[in-house]
Amino acid sequence: MKDKTIHVWPQGTTINPDGALQLGEHDVRDLAAEFATPLFVLNEDDFRARARMFREAFQTAFAEIGSDVDVYYAGKAFLCSAVARWVVADGLRLDTCTGGELAVAARAGVPGPKLGLHGNNKSDAEIARAIDMGVGRIVLDSLPEIEQVVAAAKRSGRRVSVMVRVTTGIHAGGHEFISTAHEDQKFGLSLADGSAMRAIESVLGHRDELELLGIHTHIGSQIQDSAAFIVSARKLLELRALVQQRTGFLMPEVDLGGGFGIAYTAVDEPVNVPALARELASSIDTLCTELDTPVPRISIEPGRAIAGPSTVTLYRVGVVKPVTVDDTDCRVRTYVSVDGGMSDNIRPALYGAEYAAKLANRQSNKLKVRSRIVGKHCESGDIVIPDIDLPADIMAGDLLAVPATGAYGRSMASNYNMVTRPAVVALRGAEARVIVRRETEDDLLALDIG
Numbered sequence: 001m002k003d004k005t006i007h008v009w010p011q012g013t014t015i016n017p018d019g020a021l022q023l024g025e026h027d028v029r030d031l032a033a034e035f036a037t038p039l040f041v042l043n044e045d046d047f048r049a050r051a052r053m054f055r056e057a058f059q060t061a062f063a064e065i066g067s068d069v070d071v072y073y074a075g076k077a078f079l080c081s082a083v084a085r086w087v088v089a090d091g092l093r094l095d096t097c098t099g100g101e102l103a104v105a106a107r108a109g110v111p112g113p114k115l116g117l118h119g120n121n122k123s124d125a126e127i128a129r130a131i132d133m134g135v136g137r138i139v140l141d142s143l144p145e146i147e148q149v150v151a152a153a154k155r156s157g158r159r160v161s162v163m164v165r166v167t168t169g170i171h172a173g174g175h176e177f178i179s180t181a182h183e184d185q186k187f188g189l190s191l192a193d194g195s196a197m198r199a200i201e202s203v204l205g206h207r208d209e210l211e212l213l214g215i216h217t218h219i220g221s222q223i224q225d226s227a228a229f230i231v232s233a234r235k236l237l238e239l240r241a242l243v244q245q246r247t248g249f250l251m252p253e254v255d256l257g258g259g260f261g262i263a264y265t266a267v268d269e270p271v272n273v274p275a276l277a278r279e280l281a282s283s284i285d286t287l288c289t290e291l292d293t294p295v296p297r298i299s300i301e302p303g304r305a306i307a308g309p310s311t312v313t314l315y316r317v318g319v320v321k322p323v324t325v326d327d328t329d330c331r332v333r334t335y336v337s338v339d340g341g342m343s344d345n346i347r348p349a350l351y352g353a354e355y356a357a358k359l360a361n362r363q364s365n366k367l368k369v370r371s372r373i374v375g376k377h378c379e380s381g382d383i384v385i386p387d388i389d390l391p392a393d394i395m396a397g398d399l400l401a402v403p404a405t406g407a408y409g410r411s412m413a414s415n416y417n418m419v420t421r422p423a424v425v426a427l428r429g430a431e432a433r434v435i436v437r438r439e440t441e442d443d444l445l446a447l448d449i450g
Ligand SMILES: Cc1ncc(COP(=O)(O)O)c(C=O)c1O
Pocket: 074, 076, 077, 118, 218, 220, 221, 222, 257, 258, 259, 260, 301, 302, 303, 304, 305, 407
């Protein structure tokens, strides 16, 4: 594909001789005809190659400094039992944050020790379920939760491995990060006000019930470089050294969370994961030498950077409407309505997230005109892409493809306006198979018990 957005499409994406978008061996026109639209089309090879690339890049970089890395795929980005099986088969672990995500992991047969459980408000039932499944770790998010997990451990007769989630004051996203002393958010235990240290001491006071693996932090999303990760690693390593001085206990692990950025549009640069892993390993090595502590085992939790780029959403165009607007450089804007919208991708409405899109069923040599891609929902903010140049002859029945929708698309999908949530089809070679089926009206009505 000769296109400035080439890097935002899954591997193997081309334009075929008919001028249609070709995802690996599949013409999008055939996919739309067979599986209907809107449709999430996930390239399994792309997804799994990224999962393995994260594991290999981090393990190689940290082996150089005598350490090892566990990569937890953050299931919140997109989870179904096929995905859970893939990540485990590719040597990753799975990060969950609710009973529902644990249920998917259980259905997929993920071994308990390969699972982590997060969450700022875990219920007793979720904690009991996690312990019952023998999860590898529960990430503690508050002081009351320590008592909750201790009680659950006593009830189950099992010792539970835990980490303490620390808020370090670092917040990152894109190329920017800020570092503040104080926190004003719901996750974790503050370094600044001493709650993180209190939580660690409390966990160490319950050694019969809890095994302290280490400390965790997650600093943001769409992070493009290593700077913020290095500052947050320093804060965690300093805390680890302080805990050792105060208690004599050296925590074996440090989790740096997820948040690795991807390219959504032509202007975004995807993160160079191997380079980032090497920079992090080298900085952590230096920091540990400064602090005179051994390098810990590291874990990371990428979600978006594995799932996001693997998936393309296919929409069918419906109403195309020229609208006269006041904008000085744009007198008419073409509103192109598609058959999905905020119910399958809430990110533009929620965070102003930006996407690319392409006419996918044919080529057009017509002039491109200022357009806005909108959904079908009863909400004027139901916008997929607010400002995009599309061929002037775009018409009802055309297909539009939106790349990089694999993370926080289907997983945040809703039934707003009683629409049924789209299917997810996984492509592997010549095979296209449904891994999450489209909802039906019967599914919707089954919940409505009158
Ligand atoms: C604790 C934790 N880990 C990992 C992630 C995954 O982040 P991303 O998908 O940006 O890599 C998140 C996302 O919110 C998170 O809260």
